[in-house]
Amino acid sequence: MNATGQTTGGESVATVLLVEDELDIRRFVRTVLRSQSYRVLEAGTISQGLMEAESGKPDLVILDLGLPDGNGVQFVRDFRYWSQVPVLVLSARSAEQEKIAALDAGADDYLTKPFALGELLARVRALLRRGQQLQAVPQACLSFSDITVDMARRLVTRDGEPLHLTPIEYRLLVLLVSNAGKVMTHRHLLREIWGPGQTDNNHYLRVYVGHLRQKLEQDPAQPKHILTETAVGYRFVY
Amino acid sequence: MKLPRDKVEHPALQYIAAVLLGGVCAILCLPLLGWLDLANIVMLFLLTVAITAAWLGQGPGILAAFLSVALFDFLYVEPRFSLAVHDGQYLVTLVVMLLVALLISHLSILLQRQLQQAQHREQRTRVLYECARNFAGAMTREEVDDTLQYCLSTSVQAQKVALYVPDAQEHLDFTDSSRRSTPSIPERLVIQYSYSSGQRQESTEFAATGFHTAYLPLRGATRMRGVLVLDVPVTRDESAEDQTYFLEALSSLLATALERLHFVTVAQKAELGMQSERLRSSILSSISHDVRTPLTVLCGLADTLQLTQPGLSDEGKELVASLRSHAFQLHGMVNNLLDMARLQSGRVQLQREWQPLEEVIGASIHLLGSTLSSHTVRVTVPGDLPLVQLDAVLLERVFCNLLENAAKYSPPHSTITLAAALQGSAVEVRICNAGAGFPADAMGDLLDVFSRGKQESPVQGFGIGLSICRSIVEAHGGEIALFSPEAGGACVMFTLPLGSPPTVEPEQASPGLQS
Numbered sequence: 138m139n140a141t142g143q144t145t146g147g148e149s150v151a152t153v154l155l156v157e158d159e160l161d162i163r164r165f166v167r168t169v170l171r172s173q174s175y176r177v178l179e180a181g182t183i184s185q186g187l188m189e190a191e192s193g194k195p196d197l198v199i200l201d202l203g204l205p206d207g208n209g210v211q212f213v214r215d216f217r218y219w220s221q222v223p224v225l226v227l228s229a230r231s232a233e234q235e236k237i238a239a240l241d242a243g244a245d246d247y248l249t250k251p252f253a254l255g256e257l258l259a260r261v262r263a264l265l266r267r268g269q270q271l272q273a274v275p276q277a278c279l280s281f282s283d284i285t286v287d288m289a290r291r292l293v294t295r296d297g298e299p300l301h302l303t304p305i306e307y308r309l310l311v312l313l314v315s316n317a318g319k320v321m322t323h324r325h326l327l328r329e330i331w332g333p334g335q336t337d338n339n340h341y342l343r344v345y346v347g348h349l350r351q352k353l354e355q356d357p358a359q360p361k362h363i364l365t366e367t368a369v370g371y372r373f374v375y
Numbered sequence: 376m377k378l379p380r381d382k383v384e385h386p387a388l389q390y391i392a393a394v395l396l397g398g399v400c401a402i403l404c405l406p407l408l409g410w411l412d413l414a415n416i417v418m419l420f421l422l423t424v425a426i427t428a429a430w431l432g433q434g435p436g437i438l439a440a441f442l443s444v445a446l447f448d449f450l451y452v453e454p455r456f457s458l459a460v461h462d463g464q465y466l467v468t469l470v471v472m473l474l475v476a477l478l479i480s481h482l483s484i485l486l487q488r489q490l491q492q493a494q495h496r497e498q499r500t501r502v503l504y505e506c507a508r509n510f511a512g513a514m515t516r517e518e519v520d521d522t523l524q525y526c527l528s529t530s531v532q533a534q535k536v537a538l539y540v541p542d543a544q545e546h547l548d549f550t551d552s553s554r555r556s557t558p559s560i561p562e563r564l565v566i567q568y569s570y571s572s573g574q575r576q577e578s579t580e581f582a583a584t585g586f587h588t589a590y591l592p593l594r595g596a597t598r599m600r601g602v603l604v605l606d607v608p609v610t611r612d613e614s615a616e617d618q619t620y621f622l623e624a625l626s627s628l629l630a631t632a633l634e635r636l637h638f639v640t641v642a643q644k645a646e647l648g649m650q651s652e653r654l655r656s657s658i659l660s661s662i663s664h665d666v667r668t669p670l671t672v673l674c675g676l677a678d679t680l681q682l683t684q685p686g687l688s689d690e691g692k693e694l695v696a697s698l699r700s701h702a703f704q705l706h707g708m709v710n711n712l713l714d715m716a717r718l719q720s721g722r723v724q725l726q727r728e729w730q731p732l733e734e735v736i737g738a739s740i741h742l743l744g745s746t747l748s749s750h751t752v753r754v755t756v757p758g759d760l761p762l763v764q765l766d767a768v769l770l771e772r773v774f775c776n777l778l779e780n781a782a783k784y785s786p787p788h789s790t791i792t793l794a795a796a797l798q799g800s801a802v803e804v805r806i807c808n809a810g811a812g813f814p815a816d817a818m819g820d821l822l823d824v825f826s827r828g829k830q831e832s833p834v835q836g837f838g839i840g841l842s843i844c845r846s847i848v849e850a851h852g853g854e855i856a857l858f859s860p861e862a863g864g865a866c867v868m869f870t871l872p873l874g875s876p877p878t879v880e881p882e883q884a885s886p887g888l889q890s
Contacts, residue, residue, distance in 0.1 A: 159668055359741070
């Protein structure tokens with residue numbers, strides 16, 4: 138649990154900083170966040186947002202990319218110099234490059250406008266949990282569905298039965314699982330697994346993700362855990 | 376040397392002048408006879424011949440040569456005032472004197488001609504240089520034409536100059552008839568042959584008029600740029616060669632100028648295309664942003680109403696749900712319209728990458744979320760299906776549109792099947808539902824609702840999604856078709872060409888990791 142978090146029946150009272158210049162969007166996002174008993178800070182520009190982030194110590198930042206004093210990507214870059222607090226980006230559809238730039242700069246997730254508030258709340262919860270995990274003692278053993286990943290023993294099992302993963306598949310899985318909730322861009326994953334020289338070989342990554350899905354998902358064509366963020370990357374969800 | 380020639384133009388006058396010069400020399404030498412040796416007087420005569428030849432040309436020079444020999448014999452050689460010669464020595468003198476005089480006149484005339492030629496060539500070189508400079512600065516076809524006319528008129532006195540250049544389909548355009556009548560069929564054949572073979576052709580059909588017709592192919596660096604046709608004066612051998620060289624040099628300058636103009640046009644077109652493309656995409660993205668913001672607010676407010684506590688009455692909830700669903704529907708329509716605008720502009724830049732089709736299908740189904748919740752979607756993709764090179768974002772639109780339609784036009788709780796399979800050199804995808812099938816009479820129209828002439832579709836809310844799918848599939852080099860199977864329901868089938876997918880080397884098995 139972090140400094141501001143207090144447990145009230147399983148739901149934490151976390152602080153969310155909302156950086157958005159459209160007043161109407163700000164109003165309803167604030168309303169719904171408050172209805173879920175989050176504390177909400179607001180800012181309309183990048184500079185104001187950075188000041189609020191410093192003084193208000195938020196547990197999560199919701200950031201619109203099109204701000205009057207610049208691109209939200211700049212906010213992420215500046216913010217990441219001194220904070221690892223999760224950032225959820227709001228962006229327009231068909232702006233994949235913008236999303237990738239924000240994610241590569243250090244944002245954790247994105248939501249395309251217009252979005253369903255239920256989806257927004259789900260993402261907020263997932264990212265807050267991720268923020269808590271970043272500060273908590275790392276766990277060696279993670280499980281989802283009937284799969285268990287034991288990182289101490291480098292063992293992946295389904296219902297106790299060991300699964301055969303190649304070294305690359307295993308590294309990919311661990312990377313995705315330990316960043317659960319965060320969108321991992323193709324470039325980031327390629328760099329981590331294959332090294333900095335291979336960032337153009339997206340098809341390698343796609344083929345290995347396909348293998349992982351074949352081995353781990355119930356229906357590889359409709360995955361429940363290793364989700365595709367089209368043209369951007371992958372996201373692991375529990 | 377040039378000036379004296381200009382003074383005495385008429386041939387008869389030239390000969391009279393030659394006779395006069397000879398006479399003056401003979402008379403002037405008379406008083407010198409006492410104290411000048413005859414040999415030196417011969418020299419003075421020879422000098423006169425040299426001056427005459429140089430000044431008046433070959434004919435008068437030869438006349439002067441004979442005249443001076445005769446006068447010398449008549450006036451100075453014993454017996455004087457008679458053409459007879461007593462001393463045999465003087466015969467040799469006279470013969471040598473004649474030969475030297477003839478030689479001098481011949482040499483001087485040769486020199487003069489060479490000088491003339493050099494001057495002529497120099498003038499043509501200057502014209503060529505000037506033409507090159509003007510061609511290099513020409514920015515339009517008119518300027519090229521003007522330069523060409525100027526160059527030809529100042530050098531070869533050419534007439535009826537015409538320039539035939541190919542159009543976009545590489546066919547020669549024979550309509551340049553400003554100074555020359557439209558070519559006859561045989562002449563067209565000559566021009567066409569010259570164009571396709573790159574060889575210079577000549578026609579001496581009208582040589583009697585003092586002109587012959589030259590057909591000069593214009594060879595650019597990359598391809599033929601046209602044919603220059605002109606009537607040039609028939610000239611003597613040596614200057615004919617000069618003329619040929621000059622015309623060849625000129626036609627290569629002309630070809631370069633035309634080629635440059637062509638590339639200027641190409642570059643301008645590309646620039647224009649890029650600008651309009653940039654403008655279009657900036658308009659589209661600003662419309663997209665402007666429409667999306669109120670839609671986001673609308674959807675968000677509807678959601679907020681649903682989530683606020685205390686909850687609404689049942690009727691209120693229904694109203695809010697309807698508001699919300701219509702707002703999202705509107706959003707879908709805006710997306711489709713923007714996609715359509717982007718695709719119809721005809722310049723879609725595909726971001727193609729090699730990827731498994733299964734991944735795009737999975738992402739599309741995930742994206743549709745609750746839209747498919749009342750249907751079962753059965754996906755069949757063979758595990759060994761090769762990678763396909765496609766634009767994932769656009770293909771996701773295809774799958775979303777097709778699956779959404781399949782769900783919209785089939786009863787709840789029915790099954791939608793999506794199957795991909797290898798068919799020859801393409802991947803074939805079929806999406807079928809258990810609905811009523813396509814209306815038989817409208818089937819042909821469904822795919823091109825937005826194409827010309829069919830702006831009003833009898834089917835509501837159907838067409839735009841399908842025509843987007845068609846544009847995207849066709850941009851990928853595939854085909855799309857609709858059919859209603861006999862077993863019932865409706866099917867959309869599309870293909871994606873396979874190409875040659877990159878290989879992914881299988882990883883070295885590492886038995887140590889897992890056991």
